[in-house]
Amino acid sequence: MRRFANAHPVWTAIIAFVLAILLWMIFAIWPPGLKDAIGSKKIFLSALFNGVTLGGLYFLVASGFTLIFGLMRNVNLAHGTLYLLGGYIGFHAADITGYWLLAFPVSFILVGICGVLLQVLVFRRMEGEDLRQTLVTIGISIVVADLMLWGFGGDFVNISPPSWLSGPIETFFITAQRSNGDLVFMKYPMVRIVIFIAAVVLGIAMWLALNRTRIGMMIRAGVDDRDMLSATGARIQIVFVGVFAFGAGLAGIAGVVGGTFQSVAPGEDIRFLLASLVVVIVGGMGSIPGAALGALLIGLAEQFGSVYFPTYAVVLTFLIMVVVLAFRPQGLMGQG
């Protein structure tokens, strides 16, 4: 961080300034002039919270994608399909057993197994053939999407969280001040906050596992130079299968989260595939911190866009991607 500050003093100043304004907007009681200009603070805060929690969801989907791409150079355009499959599996697991929490391990394991099958049956046969991998995974996603439409139907399904998580809680963020001097605090759905915290914890755990453990060391070495790693005697195919299973399992968990946040329906697979593509393009391929930053940016852009300029919300996301590509083609945190 200090190195960045030394190398780019102007950028550091701009980022610090923006952060300071943001913090002020979050914690201060807004003066009336600001309220007239851009609407009430409540709208702003809920857009912010929705954006951050949506970013958490995007991070869950995109981190698996970026991990798989970074280590194996596998282009898995069936990642959105894994997400949707996880959502459906989670819905049925929660529906049958009645335990919401059980949906997560079931989804993780089953979708992880699908990931292992993909790696063993598809990707191992066509290592290094980008275009073929793309085409085959597109074909798989078309076929599986239709199979899921057949098996699970075309309706929107919603995974309902348990009673102790549903309903809003009062946060310590002030949205307004009443005329009699009382402060109005913001209410926000409990489940979103819990899931966001879980995503953050998971992200930190992944970062620690990558940077502090032996397996993480092997994975990072594999990202840098795969052939050299296998020459030193590491059993790289097992690492590959493990990483693919983990990345796919993350997509499955994200499916359950997405089903709780929003809903599970046909077409969501493409939406989340695109979201994770944009996130990893913005953040930088193969970088977990990049995926976190990209997910946060895209989530915020989508939510603020849909609140303040509803017509062009998607274009805002796209604009971020174009600007990043134009100035940093390798992504914000990408190497090279």
Add this chain to the structure above:
Amino acid sequence: MADITSTSAVRDRRETWLEQVPPAYWVLGIILLVIPAFVSPFFMFQIMGWTFILGIISLSLMFLGGYGGMVSLAQMAFAGFAGYMVAIFGDSAITNISQGWPWWLVIPLALLITVIFATAVGWLAVRTEGIYTIMITLAIAAAFFYFTRQNYEIFNGFQGFNSVLPPMLFGVDWRGPYAFYYLTLFWAVAGYAAVLYISRAPFGLALQGVRDNPRRMAALGYNVTAHRVAAYAFAGFLAGIGGILLTWQSSQISPGTVGIAPAIDILVIAVIGGLRHPIGPFIGALIYVILKTFAVDILIALGLAGERFQLVIGIGFLAIVFFSPDGILGLWEKFRASRNRDPLTGQERGDNPL
């Protein structure tokens, strides 16, 4: 794919260009010209017209992918963009947006703006390579789709434009089955010939050099980025022609035309046919159109549910890309190579049986 041996010094007199056309083209050309005498108007308008249109759009992808090494999923977005421009500047049922300008202004203008759009996208996409290009063009196509769906001032949102009709030129109704068949046939042949010509012209050869080894081409003094962007511009032009024809055929343009599924379909068509030769996209388009039109009937005839036709197309596509990355053309070449091999020894035969 110029055949060097046929231009050797053995030939003692200069052949006219008509004599240089291979016999296969004569046969195919005559079949295509006389087909309307034998088939129903539905077949000509829906099957053949649609095949030529999808073939032209896929041809633009084949040009980028096969000669430039850049697989772009934004081709359908370029095509749809051209269709939208024709609807916006020309005539449609949405009179408060459509300008109603004459066709001789609208069509060149639409193609020009499409080329500018494609150049801008290309300039962005060539900053990346290989798989990144696919992802970025997919993201651009998706952004264009969502933009058209949400913008009501220019693109008329979810409904798009209907009653976008071709001009009544020379007193002919160009949406009639015969006229439309020959119109699309003309543009398909023109596009095919143009791609074939460019692939042998200096620009096309340089582009293929850039595909094979960009660093060496840069060292030789070629501007790699400019060649790639120019390829995008030309591909955008081709896709634009296809898009205008597509808009006339269905007489409407809406976000559904430029969605993500159609964008992937274009890739499917180009890959099923084969990215090696400009005839590939047309073969792929014919297979795709026939499947799309008749898969439901076939499924119902076999006693299966008709709505599973997407599954049939997906499995067929999967089988082709899994077993032959070069599509139908690749399978054909394999077949020819195996014909040319002695079944006992496995050696190549000395004389060419074909």
